[in-house]
Amino acid sequence: MTDTTTTELPKAYHPAEIEAGIAERWLASDVFAPDGKGATAGPDAEPFTIIQPPPNITGSLHLGHAQRAAVEDLMIRHARMTGKAALFLPGLDHASIAAQFVLDGIIAKEGETRQSLGRERYLERMQEFVVATQAVILGQERRLGASLDWGRLRYTMDDGSAKAVRTAFTMLYERDLAYRTEALVNWCPGCRTSVSDLEVISTPETGAIWSIRYHLVDEATGQPTPGETITVATTRPETILGDTAVAVHPDDDRYHALVGRRVRIPFVERDVPIIADEVVDPSFGTGAVKITPAHDRDDYETGKRHSLAMPSILDDTAAVAGTGTAYDGLDRYDARAAILADLHMRGDLAREQPHEMVLGRCQRSDDVIEPRLKTQWFVRAAPLAARALDATRSGRIRIVPGQFEKTWEHWLTTIRDWNVSRQLWWGHRIPAWYCSDGHVTVSAAPDGPASCGTCGRTAAELQQDPDIFDTWFSSGLWPFSTLGWPDDTPDFRRFHPTSVMETGYDIIFFWVARMVMLGIELTGAEPFHTIDLSGLIRDPLGQKMSKTKGNVVDPLAMMEEAGADALRFALIHGATPGQDQRFGPQKLELARNFANKLWNAARFVLGARPADLPADAPRVVPDAADLRVADLWIRSRAAATTDAVDRALADYQFGEVTRALYDGIWSEFCDWGIEFAKVELADQENSPAERAATWWNLVDALDRYLRLLHPVMPFVTEAIWDALPHRAADPAMLIVARWPEGGGRDARLDGQVGEVIETIVAIRNARAQADLPAAAWLTTEIAPPADAYVVFAQLAPQVGRLARARPLTLRSRPTDLIRPEGALEIVLSAGGIEAVILPPSDAGAGADAGIRDRGRLEKELGEAEGHLAAAQTRLANESFTAKAPQAVVEGARTRAAELEEQVARLRERLGR
């Protein structure tokens, strides 16, 4: 398998083509599965599992999904390369209510509705719809290079999930953590279902508040008294029809005498009591509140406290119903208008004022949510939340970044019971059956219970609950249902609890908290040890991307244009944990350019193979004795990048990973490493063995960078790596190659070569400032620092070429430099380096150059003096020298001494 030869790369970098070819190779070799035929991790390898949010099956992926996949795939590829049994399980979510909302829209165009099709045909349509969309989604994930184990593809509506849902619910029911009761729920009249508290979006709106006079009842006659009224304030006059009391505050003197009296509710002509309750704020409105227990959360509580009747006055479509008034059948808003008009006619509408308020709207349909009394299934939240909180407080689950722990705490400590039943069709049926006596039988059996658990009536006499589960109930089981739970499968045993759950912070409550709560309760273990929360992708203006705004960009188009690698890099590069990022074409361009740069660097390395190196020469570790100082520096910097990448990965700082790689590969390896190596490879004074060593060293460095970059840009790195000569122990593909070892950096050498680089930059700078011809070779003398003289001497050919400084002479001391009239002077603070550059005599620029050079030196002197003054002030401060760490003080002293030296020399040069 091992291929020691070098292959040529095509001159131009065409990402789309390269990526298609590589994807094919990966899929064919089955390397994505931790136990596939191409996997390198043995059966005893440490398992590592990433939990990704299964995308909704309703549509195609957007940039947010692409970012999820990029980050998750980065982690999983890294884990795979470190020898772990890395499982990245693909999946899809049936997205119950979201899917129905989409499908309802589609069939509406055909003139159909849910009701007109009927449950059976509607579900058939849904099935057709999701089959089509799932192909699109999975194709997009593949295109992105997500190394998902396709053989384990799961779906929240598959048989395994169905079994998990039934079992989970049965367990909760048996533990009294799921119960059925009549309670006030959030009703969406558009979706015709209840929704959870999370699906109600608080929306500030300007509405109106009306003051309405209710007439007190004369207890003697039993008739309302025309002159005696109490005025209540309401924003929803239509709910008058459901009023069963008027409440005032017990300490409110204005109404004290009225408590216990009765008022007549108009239209329904019902007499209801005036009650005293602490819930009333005497300073708001009139201080008297109408109580509608069946259609308001506060009133419901008040109603329970006072044992009030709770008549419902709205039907499933939020039309008035069952009041026995003329308003029955009217939509709630039409009824409101009619009632207001009628109240006005009766003279009982006291006033109307604009009013700022917060309305609950349906997350899906935007309809105003109506609180209604319904018999529903609930999951008891408090005990589950307590265990979830314990998991994070004890550190068994870590939330990254930590700032989200507060959010987590707050939500879980104020959580209310979760309404899990939905009056929808697309989803898992609630496994509860009722007999004619109303006994409830909950069963996890695929075909339901054999008989009523209470009275023994046969299955045929039982009726299954028509409702389905909230879609998040099945997603909440995802980490373990996908591994085989409730069965004790090999996957479940091996991969659960999983490792890292990664998602956007927007579904921390919907999904993450539910997984933790249900996971701990049902499996006895936290479903993952780390919650990694990413920020959201926004458009270049900082707006959320949405179809209605029309600012959604198709990831596929971006990948076609710039490559999946570029898209991945761009998405990861801009990511700071938990922070949103604006995403625009510039970021993609940066990433595409980087891929192109790497491609060309690789082309250079491959093409630079010494001609006298036999084509079949095995890849060797270059003999240290044959390595030049430039080679050692390249090696040291690659090691430094490795350490930086490792640190960033350990901290989930993925943006840092790409920054370290971008700088390491571009600014160090390409800008200096390759340029240095070119000189060594061309130097005929180097022996063939030395030139070979330099080349093998370049290959080593490139190989290392490719490994480090592979999790971010898998395709281009795989393609280049394939063209490199491999080591004997290497596998056939980079995706399963070993992650580089850390360590090996030579800080002293880095410092000295750093001074060489500074000198080259300074010479280029002086040349440019003096407006000397870019192509001219300049006679130059350098006086390097004494301790770096050897390194300067070894890199002198590089300095000569990169600074176009030839002939180049090194002097031991600055005083040894020969300074002809009109020469450019360089005085660096670092290491006391000085250099003298002789402008070309034929350029005729000598005099001019000297003047410009003087300007540059003046400016440098000014800067140096400023820094020196600051350094001296710091050192003159006794508490600084006494209290600051010794190393810091030493550093400041050295710095001051260097600056002092530089200032003195600059002054001398300038004749001051």
Next chain:
RNA sequence: GGGCGAUUGGCUCAGUGGUUAGAGCACGCGGUUCACAUCCGCGGGGUCACUGGUUCGAAUCCAGUAUCGCCCACCA
């Protein structure tokens, strides 16, 4: 009403106590050197939102203010 986050060069963003605050883009100047013009070289550009505090030392920690954004929230 509560909570969280942001505020750093023209733009987009890094940088969680220590020399001279960085990057990409944009901008100016110069480049047909055999990896790359999707490139190379050089440069200009920032009182790190404001005020106060802690500290020998603050973009960084604390308090407050302002602006923007997000999340949570049953005052009719």
